[in-house]
Amino acid sequence: MLKTTRKIILYFFIFTFVCAVVFLKTITSFRPDPVILMYHSIGEAQTDKKNSLDISLKVFEQQMEFLHRYHYRVIPLLELKNLLKENKKIPSKTVVLTFDDGYENNYTKVLPILKKYDFPATIFVIVNNLGKEKIMYDRMYKFMTEDMMREMSDSGLITIGSHTIEHRYLPGVSDEDELWKEINGSKKALEKILRKPVGIFCYPVGGHTPAIEAIVRKSGYEMAVSIKFKKGDRRDDLYVLGRIKMTDNSRHPVALWVKFSGYYLRLKEL
Numbered sequence: 001m002l003k004t005t006r007k008i009i010l011y012f013f014i015f016t017f018v019c020a021v022v023f024l025k026t027i028t029s030f031r032p033d034p035v036i037l038m039y040h041s042i043g044e045a046q047t048d049k050k051n052s053l054d055i056s057l058k059v060f061e062q063q064m065e066f067l068h069r070y071h072y073r074v075i076p077l078l079e080l081k082n083l084l085k086e087n088k089k090i091p092s093k094t095v096v097l098t099f100d101d102g103y104e105n106n107y108t109k110v111l112p113i114l115k116k117y118d119f120p121a122t123i124f125v126i127v128n129n130l131g132k133e134k135i136m137y138d139r140m141y142k143f144m145t146e147d148m149m150r151e152m153s154d155s156g157l158i159t160i161g162s163h164t165i166e167h168r169y170l171p172g173v174s175d176e177d178e179l180w181k182e183i184n185g186s187k188k189a190l191e192k193i194l195r196k197p198v199g200i201f202c203y204p205v206g207g208h209t210p211a212i213e214a215i216v217r218k219s220g221y222e223m224a225v226s227i228k229f230k231k232g233d234r235r236d237d238l239y240v241l242g243r244i245k246m247t248d249n250s251r252h253p254v255a256l257w258v259k260f261s262g263y264y265l266r267l268k269e270l
């Protein structure tokens, strides 16, 4: 009887030890994902769930205030690229801000808030939309002008990236010359306006394929962002970096903490 009890205790200790080793190995190898936030238009509240372009100015301000209050490090996208490229550990509480499409309110409403906190950000512009107005989701959207874009770029706080010439869903474009125009042509057009290199690309609606990624690389971009990680995507792939969509619902401190944790996209995949 005593022998059996000793055996059970021994097996229990062995089992506990193995579990502890497996647990420790898992948590130490579990690196958080880079936290890249994706915004579009800032100013109006979301009126309709399908319209995911807007986030109200009030909620956006709360989110920036949260980052400031809890001492998050907001770094430029190219700085994150250097950390990933050199395989360096991304310091905890590191966040990157990005804005898609180049709305005028990024200049009128977002820039003053970013200046207040000294937060850098990247704005991805659609070349043919510069200075134009468009009705989308029954709402009029104004896009920034070339002068606004240049002024933001010259401020040193904003990096301008390309979001193509016409915002076409690239996997749906079969003509390779057209793809080169959207990817490489937009880079050249923006560089001409800004008089500086444009090194970051953003896939419209997150659409990418290996062939499209190859054109992005050959065009001389240093990195590219998508919307979210697809199953099978490498999470540190500099040409398909996933981003976290920010919405009007992202306002509770716990929700923000989860979104900024580095594990949010993995939790969503479960």
Ligand SMILES: [Zn+2]
Pocket (backbone or CB within 6 Å): 100, 101, 163, 167, 204, 205
């Ligand atoms: Zn877009």
